[in-house]
Each structure stands twice: as C-alpha cells, then as structure tokens.
Amino acid sequence: MSRPWRRPRLGTDADRATFRTLHTASLASPALREGLTEDSAERSIRHLRALLGAPALAITDTAGLLSWDGTGDHHADRVTALAAEAVERGDTRVFDRSDLPCEETGCPIRTAVVSPLVVEERVVGTLQAFAPYHTAGLARAADEVARWVSGQLELAELDASRTRLMEAEVRALRAQISPHFIYNSLGAIASFVRTDPDRARDLLLEFADFTRYSFRRHGEYTTLAEELRSVERYLLLEQARFGDRLRVTLAIAPEVLPVAVPFLCIQPLVENAVRHGLEGGTGQGHIRIGASDRGQECVIEVEDDGIGEDPDKVRRALAGDAALDSVGLGNVDARLRNAYGDEHGLVVETAPGAGTKVTVRVPKFAPGVHV
Amino acid sequence: MTLDAAPGIVAVALVTVATLAIGTWGLRFSRTTSDFFVASRSVNPRLNATAIGGEYLSAASFLGVAGLLLTFGADMLWYPVGWTAGYLVLLVLVAAPLRRSGAYTLPDFAEARLGSQGVRRLCSLLVVAIGWLYLFPQFQGAGLTLRATVGAPAWLGPLIVGAIVLAGVTSGGMRSITFVQAFQYWLKLTALLLPAAVLLAVWAGDGRPRAAVHDAAWSLPLADGGGQGLYLTYSLIAATFLGTMGLPHVVVRFYTNPDGGAARRTTLVVLALLGLFYLVPPVYGALGRVYADDLEGRSDVLVLELPRLMVDGGPGHVLTGLVVAGAFAAFLSTSSGLAIAVAGVLSQDVVGRRGRLDGVAAFRLAAVVAVAVPCVVAVGLPDVSVARAVGLAFAVAASTFCPLLLLGIWWRRLTDVGAVLGLVVGFVGSGTAVVWTLADGGGSGWGAALLTQPAAWSVPLAFAAMVLGSLATPQRVPAHTGRFLVRLHAPEALPLQR
Numbered sequence: 001m002s003r004p005w006r007r008p009r010l011g012t013d014a015d016r017a018t019f020r021t022l023h024t025a026s027l028a029s030p031a032l033r034e035g036l037t038e039d040s041a042e043r044s045i046r047h048l049r050a051l052l053g054a055p056a057l058a059i060t061d062t063a064g065l066l067s068w069d070g071t072g073d074h075h076a077d078r079v080t081a082l083a084a085e086a087v088e089r090g091d092t093r094v095f096d097r098s099d100l101p102c103e104e105t106g107c108p109i110r111t112a113v114v115s116p117l118v119v120e121e122r123v124v125g126t127l128q129a130f131a132p133y134h135t136a137g138l139a140r141a142a143d144e145v146a147r148w149v150s151g152q153l154e155l156a157e158l159d160a161s162r163t164r165l166m167e168a169e170v171r172a173l174r175a176q177i178s179p180h181f182i183y184n185s186l187g188a189i190a191s192f193v194r195t196d197p198d199r200a201r202d203l204l205l206e207f208a209d210f211t212r213y214s215f216r217r218h219g220e221y222t223t224l225a226e227e228l229r230s231v232e233r234y235l236l237l238e239q240a241r242f243g244d245r246l247r248v249t250l251a252i253a254p255e256v257l258p259v260a261v262p263f264l265c266i267q268p269l270v271e272n273a274v275r276h277g278l279e280g281g282t283g284q285g286h287i288r289i290g291a292s293d294r295g296q297e298c299v300i301e302v303e304d305d306g307i308g309e310d311p312d313k314v315r316r317a318l319a320g321d322a323a324l325d326s327v328g329l330g331n332v333d334a335r336l337r338n339a340y341g342d343e344h345g346l347v348v349e350t351a352p353g354a355g356t357k358v359t360v361r362v363p364k365f366a367p368g369v370h371v
Numbered sequence: 372m373t374l375d376a377a378p379g380i381v382a383v384a385l386v387t388v389a390t391l392a393i394g395t396w397g398l399r400f401s402r403t404t405s406d407f408f409v410a411s412r413s414v415n416p417r418l419n420a421t422a423i424g425g426e427y428l429s430a431a432s433f434l435g436v437a438g439l440l441l442t443f444g445a446d447m448l449w450y451p452v453g454w455t456a457g458y459l460v461l462l463v464l465v466a467a468p469l470r471r472s473g474a475y476t477l478p479d480f481a482e483a484r485l486g487s488q489g490v491r492r493l494c495s496l497l498v499v500a501i502g503w504l505y506l507f508p509q510f511q512g513a514g515l516t517l518r519a520t521v522g523a524p525a526w527l528g529p530l531i532v533g534a535i536v537l538a539g540v541t542s543g544g545m546r547s548i549t550f551v552q553a554f555q556y557w558l559k560l561t562a563l564l565l566p567a568a569v570l571l572a573v574w575a576g577d578g579r580p581r582a583a584v585h586d587a588a589w590s591l592p593l594a595d596g597g598g599q600g601l602y603l604t605y606s607l608i609a610a611t612f613l614g615t616m617g618l619p620h621v622v623v624r625f626y627t628n629p630d631g632g633a634a635r636r637t638t639l640v641v642l643a644l645l646g647l648f649y650l651v652p653p654v655y656g657a658l659g660r661v662y663a664d665d666l667e668g669r670s671d672v673l674v675l676e677l678p679r680l681m682v683d684g685g686p687g688h689v690l691t692g693l694v695v696a697g698a699f700a701a702f703l704s705t706s707s708g709l710a711i712a713v714a715g716v717l718s719q720d721v722v723g724r725r726g727r728l729d730g731v732a733a734f735r736l737a738a739v740v741a742v743a744v745p746c747v748v749a750v751g752l753p754d755v756s757v758a759r760a761v762g763l764a765f766a767v768a769a770s771t772f773c774p775l776l777l778l779g780i781w782w783r784r785l786t787d788v789g790a791v792l793g794l795v796v797g798f799v800g801s802g803t804a805v806v807w808t809l810a811d812g813g814g815s816g817w818g819a820a821l822l823t824q825p826a827a828w829s830v831p832l833a834f835a836a837m838v839l840g841s842l843a844t845p846q847r848v849p850a851h852t853g854r855f856l857v858r859l860h861a862p863e864a865l866p867l868q869r
Binding site for chain 1: 413414472473474475476479482483486549626627628629630711714715718719734858
C-alpha cells in the first residue's frame with residue numbers, strides 16, 4: 001500500500017481506513033469459522049485487537065479465558081468473573097476501576113468493555129476489551145466487533161451442521177436396508193432349512209455379515225474390496241430368493257480393489273439394479289458389475305437389462321427428489337460429489353425398456369479421502 | 372544380411388504382436404467371470420512383485436549392465452547391486468508407510484503430507500522430468516537393438532518403439548495390467564538366462580579359455596582411479612540405493628497392495644526376483660571379455676551379439692532371436708509403464724487443469740507429448756550409454772523424491788517451504804549434471820567426476836536444504852502432521868479413531 005504509484009487509485013483516507021478494517025477482519029475470519037476454541041481464539045485475537053485498537057483484549061467461552069492478547073495480563077484472573085456477569089445479563093457491560101483492582105503503577109488497564117458472543121440466541125462466550133479510560137466509542141466498537149464475531153461463529157455452526165447432515169444421511173442409508181429385503185431374505189433362508197440345512201446355515205451367516213457391515217458405525221470411507229464383498233453377500237441372498245431368474249456377472253480388475261470409496265456407495269446401485277432388472281415379470285434379469293483400472297481413476301459400472309427408466313425421473317432422483325423410489329441414488333450422488341468434486345457424480349444411462357447403466361468414476365487418490 | 376536379420380525381425384514382430392494382443396484381449400480373458408468372490412481376491416504380493424520386476428527391468432538392465440561390465444570392469448557391478456538394493460531401502464523405510472498414506476503417485480503423497488498445491492505441482496514437474504530421462508535411454512536402446520540385429524538405421528528404433536508404446540497406451544490396451552507385467556518378467560528372465568546357460572556350456576566345451584588380453588584393472592574394483600574412483604563408486608551407490616523410491620512407474624505399483632504389510636512382502640519378493648535376474652548380465656560381461664573383445668566401442672549391443680559370435684548356424688539364430696525378444700519386451704514394458712505414469716501426471720496436472728478437454732482426450736494428448744519428447748531426444752543423441760543415462764535418472768530421483776519421501780515419512784517438522792527448497796536444490800544440482808553429461812561433457816579430474824555422478828553431493832545438499840528450510844519456517848508445519856504420521860506408521864489392524 002505504500003507504493004506511491006498505486007495510492008491515487010485507493011481513494012480517500014476514509015476509503016483506505018475502510019479497506020484496512022475489512023482486510024483485518026478478513027484475516028481473523030478463517031480461524032473463527034472453525035468455531036470458538038482455544039486454538040481459533042489464539043489465532044484470531046491479534047487481528048481483533050487491531051480492529052479495536054485497545055491495549056488488551058480477551059476472548060472467553062462461558063467457562064473461562066480462551067486467549068489474552070496485549071499488555072497487563074496480570075488481570076487475566078479477573079476475566080472469568082467479568083465473563084460470568086455478561087453471560088448472565090446477555091448484553092454489553094462496562095466495568096471500571098473498582099472491578100479491576102490493580103497495584104501496578106502505570107498499568108494501562110483501568111476499564112473493561114465486555115460484550116457477549118451470541119450464536120443462535122445463546123451466549124457462548126465474551127469478548128473483553130480493556131482500555132485506560134472509558135469512551136462511548138470503545139463500547140460501541142467492542143459491541144460491533146462482538147456482533148461480527150458472533151456472525152462468524154454462526155457460520156461455523158452452519159458448516160458443522162452441514163457436515164452433521166451428511167453423516168446423518170449416511171446413517172439413514174444404513175438404516176435403509178429395506179424391511180422387504182430382510183423379510184424376503186429370511187423367508188428364502190427358511191425355505192432351505194429342511195431341504196438344504198447347510199445352505200441355510202451359510203445364508204444366515206452371510207445375512208449376519210451383511211447387516212454387520214451395513215450397520216457399521218465408524219468411518220466415512222471403505223475400500224472397494226470391502227464394499228464389493230458386501231455387494232456379493234447381498235447378491236447371494238437375493239439369488240437364494242430368485243434362484244435362476246437373477247444372473248450376475250462380475251468383472252473386477254484386482255488392481256483397483258484397494259481404492260478408497262465412500263461407505264455404501266455401490267450397494268444402493270446394485271439394489272436398484274436388482275429391483276429394475278427383475279421388476280414386473282417372471283423373466284430373467286442379468287446384472288453386470290464391473291470395476292476397471294484407468295490409471296489415475298477407477299471406473300465402476302453397475303448395469304442391468306431390465307425395464308429401464310424415464311431419464312427425467314432419474315434426473316429428479318439425482319437432484320434429491322425424495323418422493324421418488326430411488327432415494328439411494330440421490331444420496332450416493334451427493335456423497336460422491338461432496339468427496340471428489342462435481343465432476344465425479346453418478347452417470348446414469350437409461351431409457352424405458354433399454355436397461356440401466358450407472359457409472360461411478362473414483363479417483364485413486366483425493367485429499368482427505370482415506371480408509 | 373537378410374539371413375542374419377531374420378531372427379531379429381521375427382522376434383520383434385512376435386513380441387510386439389503378443390504384447391498388444393495380451394493387452395487388448397487379455398483383459399477380457401482374465402477378468403470376466405460370473406464366479407462370485409473373485410472380487411475380494413486382491414493381487415497377492417508374489418504376483419505383484421513379479422509385475423514390479425517386469426516393469427522395472429529395463430533396457431539398461433537387459434543390455435546396459437553387460438556392456439558396462441565389458442568396458443569398465445568390476446566397478447560396474449555396483450549398477451545391478453544398487454538397482455536391487457534400492458528396494459531394500461524402499462522395504463525398510465518407505466514401502467509400508469507410503470501404501471498407508473493412500474497416495475497413488477508421488478505428487479499425491481506430497482499433497483497428502485504437506486497439504487500444498489505448490490509442492491504438488493513441483494512434484495508433477497519432477498515426475499515428468501525423471502520419466503523422460505528414464506524413457507529416453509529405453510528408446511535409444513531400441514534403436515541399438517534394431518541396428519544390431521536387423522541393420523535398421525539408428526533413428527528407426529526409437530520411432531518404432533515409440534509408435535508401439537503410443538498405440539498401446541492410447542488405446543488403453545497396455546495399461547499396467549498386473550498379469551501382463553508379471554509375464555514380462557518371466558519372459559525377460561528366460562530370454563537372458565537360457566542363452567547364458569547355453570553360452571556357458573559352449574565356453575566350458577571350448578576348454579574354458581581366459582580373456583586374450585589379461586588385465587588386472589578390469590577384474591579388480593577401484594584398481595585405478597584412486598580418490599576419484601572411490602567417489603564415483605560411492606556416488607553411484609547413493610544414486611541407485613536412494614533413487615529407486617523416486618521412480619514414478621515403480622511407486623504406482625505399490626498402490627495395488629491391499630495394505631502396508633502386503634507392500635512389505637511385495638518388496639521382499641521383488642528383492643529376490645531382481646537378485647536372481649541380475650546374476651545373469653555379469654555372465655555376459657565376463658564371456659564378452661573372452662569372445663567379443665572387439666565390441667568395446669558399442670558395448671551396449673554385447674548381449675545381442677554374443678550368441679551369434681559364440682554359436683554358429685541355426686542354434687545361434689534361435690538364441691539371438693530369444694535375446695532380441697527379451698530386449699524388446701524390456702523396452703516395451705518399461706516404456707509403456709513410464710509413458711502411462713508421465714501421461715497421467717501431464718493430463719491431470721497440466722492439460723486437464725487448463726484445457727477444455729475431457730479425461731480421455733486429455734490423456735491421449737498427454738501420452739503423445741510424453742512419448743514424443745524422449746523419442747526425439749533419443750534420435751538426436753544416439754551415443755549416450757544406456758545404463759549411464761538411466762543412472763542419471765536415478766541420480767535425479769535420489770536428489771529430489773528421496774529426501775521428500777524419507778523426511779515426509781520420518782520427520783514431523785517438514786514444511787512446504789522446506790520441501791520446495793530441497794526439491795529445487797536437488798533438481799538444479801543433479802539437473803546440471805544431466806545437462807552436462809548429455810551435452811557430452813568430457814574431460815577428467817574432479818570437476819568431471821563430480822558432474823558424472825552427482826548423487827554423492829546433490830543428495831546431501833537436497834536433504835540439508837529441506838531440513839534447514841523446514842526449521843526456518845516452523846509455523847508452516849501442517850496442522851494434520853501428527854495424525855497423518857500416526858496413520859503412516861500404525862498397522863492397519865490397530866483400531867485407531869481415524
């Protein structure tokens with residue numbers, strides 16, 4: 001900013017002061033967007049103090065001090081008491097010398113402005129500005145900065161709830177193993193109990209393993225090998241029910257088995273394929289599952305030769321229209337986009353009567369994605 | 372000439388057709404099945420190790436080592452020793468953590484470890500540079516082979532191999548299919564071992580003659596050269612021991628292992644397989660001293676010429692055909708592996724990022740660039756020794772990716788600034804040596820020695836730059852370092868809260 005040839009373009013002194021303020025605020029905002037913690041307070045407090053121009057600044061949560069910046073930190077032990085009062089009252093309070101006993105000569109801290117930080121109408125902490133003497137300007141500025149910080153913390157809350165929503169969707173997907181599937185599987189197994197007890201036993205074990213995997217609690221990602229193993233169990237159970245009507249072909253390149261994929265991202269696609277492939281009619285259904293190695297990427301395809309679907313309907317399902325039958329599809333699509341970016345969404349090729357082919361492209365490596 | 376050329380032409384044609392055919396149709400045979408539970412069967416360490424061996428054993432191993440031994444004697448045994456022992460360093464320090472990092476390529480590792488796009492881009496550049504430096508001698512070896520066996524002009528070989536590799540890579544037929552690469556290893560071993568056994572029998576039948584010119588310097592390491600010779604040897608050791616982990620086409624193969632333990636087992640098998648293979652080229656070198664002393668000027672063709680020089684008539688032609696087939700397989704497998712690695716990086720980090728091309732078109736364009744550049748260089752610089760050029764690729768890899776991997780895996784204070792500094796210092800240092808060598812820098816004395824084998828000074832320099840740069844910027848240590856390193860070093864079975 002000190003470069004002389006640029007100065008005329010930056011406007012008046014007032015303009016420049018505005019720019020400076022906005023810039024300082026932008027420096028503080030990334031830390032605050034992570035929520036109110038000791039770490040984020042530590043990283044943002046310097047910039048906030050610059051905004052206020054106060055000799056000392058403290059940030060607290062409702063329990064105690066998170067960070068102190070500036071001179072006179074022998075006052076830090078009073079901070080909790082001041083915070084408690086502001087939290088209780090829920091508005092900005094000014095404290096004078098009597099509240100800040102001090103024996104050091106020349107200590108610049110004689111008065112404090114304490115503003116609450118409010119997130120969704122709940123006080124989560126305070127911002128405390130300390131100064132030699134009280135001015136209305138400082139009180140106003142502290143109040144405004146506290147309000148801005150509250151805004152940032154609210155955004156942080158929003159980010160967190162978006163993540164929680166994603167997690168909830170995965171959980172919902174886990175709970176989505178359809179009651180029909182459970183009922184039909186158990187029915188099919190029961191029919192084998194007398195005629196082929198060994199097979200019935202094997203199928204029950206498969207069923208147990210399948211549910212254990214689907215209800216697994218930890219981890220957002222899994223390996224393609226694990227996911228395909230679960231798909232195989234699912235298909236074994238479906239085959240027990242449909243017998244020869246359901247034909248399955250797998251063509252899996254062993255090189256891509258260790259690729260990390262979002263948990264339960266293939267199984268819903270196969271479930272859709274089985275449903276479409278065998279729906280309406282007593283004919284055969286043929287399902288093909290393929291995974292191939294394309295260098296930096298792995299391509300997974302799930303294909304059926306069933307009744308197909310209206311492309312418009314699929315488009316609406318992918319957009320998240322919950323009224324449609326294939327909730328799983330939209331959910332898988334959203335999670336793939338979330339993990340790898342928009343160019344890695346589901347690709348669905350279908351037409352009425354022409355079968356359906358769903359393609360997933362998963363990069364072998366993406367930052368933040370690991371098992 | 373026509374009779375002499377016949378076995379070579381037949382061998383080249385057979386290998387080409389076989390490789391393209393397996394690449395195109397092998398996929399269908401090996402994959403399509405309605406049998407359940409194939410899906411959970413991942414590539415086992417032995418097969419994967421054989422595939423690594425097949426992709427790794429290049430023209431330098433197949434032709435270069437024997438030629439260097441013939442010319443320079445026992446010192447050159449450090450090449451095969453180093454090319455094998457590089458996997459020992461990989462096994463002990465890198466294999467399992469690298470697999471656990473989830474990285475597919477070296478730039479992926481840099482990004483995951485340091486969280487920096489800048490370091491990623493620099494690593495991509497280095498992958499391309501090392502890939503080209505390694506590809507160029509492969510194409511050159513192809514030129515030598517065709518000239519020696521068919522009598523084709525030197526520029527034809529690089530163009531033919533380049534065209535075949537390009538056709539295979541762009542059509543998708545020559546992707547690094549584990550099964551095909553594993554087959555290549557056994558082909559190369561057979562093509563080298565079988566003739567060697569026959570030639571040894573012939574030599575024994577001749578009454579075990581000794582070399583006509585007996586020369587103590589040839590059979591004794593460090594016989595002449597003194598301090599410089601010692602420096603050259605240590606430098607060679609540093610480059611080969613530490614360079615293997617930085618080769619782009621080797622690293623991507625480790626991704627195929629299901630976990631860190633399997634990565635270690637794979638590396639162990641690779642060590643055994645390479646140890647077995649590298650026993651054979653010295654046999655050619657030693658026999659060459661007896662039967663082919665006049666080849667000194669063009670020693671790279673020793674392996675191809677020796678069978679014809681020692682065995683007359685039909686059997687000689689068969690053996691020649693076998694060796695040519697092995698050599699050609701070596702060019703094809705190594706260069707297609709490298710071309711895929713380089714093209715992958717180019718298409719992802721260069722073409723794909725700016726262009727409006729979709730994935731396949733971007734990859735094809737990148738593959739053309741990846742193959743064309745070293746091809747042109749190989750035509751333009753036909754006289755650089757194959758093994759030496761590969762040695763330079765190792766030196767660059769050792770001076771750049773080795774510090775990044777070792778410090779990235781074992782040192783928690785590494786920062787992006789330090790990494791960039793180390794990579795640049797290492798690359799400029801070893802790169803200067805490469806340019807000097809390729810520009811036919813001659814001369815003797817310490818200056819020439821330092822530039823012929825730069826690794827002994829460029830590797831420590833790169834380490835120092837990386838460490839100092841990191842120590843100077845402690846505030847830039849990535850926040851996730853602790854978590855990431857735990858993931859690298861903890862066995863998968865540990866129930867960590869990941």
